[in-house]
Amino acid sequence: MSNSIQQEAQAILDILATTEFQDCIALSKEFRELPMSAGIYAVKHRTLSILYIGKTRTLRDRFRGGHKALLWAFIEELQATDVRITFHTLEFDQWIRLSSELESLIIRAIDPPYNVRISARD
Template structure:
């Protein structure tokens, strides 16, 4: 959901697709109080997230990248047929090799489903004849605010790390 500023009025889209004027929200007697509070809370979260500066996003991306790089290989998730050990939550992940380091960086709304459906990084590792025991997956789960900026976080991480299996890296405007 995105909040908009239209002619000086704050508006927000509801999950049903309606656009509400928050200045007149108290007049909407059809909505229960819980719904009003939930809409206002989402509006505030959206406003906080949109106010993040580029520097704050870059700092957060570098912090997450540092976590992925410094995570010991033994603490990363091993490759399994069902990937049942991976979290089923939103996250940024790195496919790591024991000696070569990070091979691929990506984002997913559900990390487990992302790998269960097949993944090109694992296919490339197979083609490069890497031992499956030497390849693992490091995951950092994302908060709601981080999830909204996941595309920007991933792009900045790719620019810094330049993993060899990431074929498309979004270039910055700098």
């Protein structure tokens, strides 16, 4: 993996991690506040920091269809008002070329608790 991709992943992680909680997008029933664009996103908790990192072609649709991070937050009895979403838009060519690599590097860098690696079944 090239050094420039690692630097780009670190820059995105810095943006996601340092976005103040109050500047993140609050949860809502229809997720209308979420952009209809591609990028890397983080589900953040007010005090627990980043719970989940993901990539998507359309952020709003990703959450409207359900999301395991929100289910796990519910199961752990986290308050909905303490969970928000932050997002870094990727241009179309970045999305095509780099989204999986960037997501993987960011996940490895911080190991969010809701990003679970499921081993392949036989």
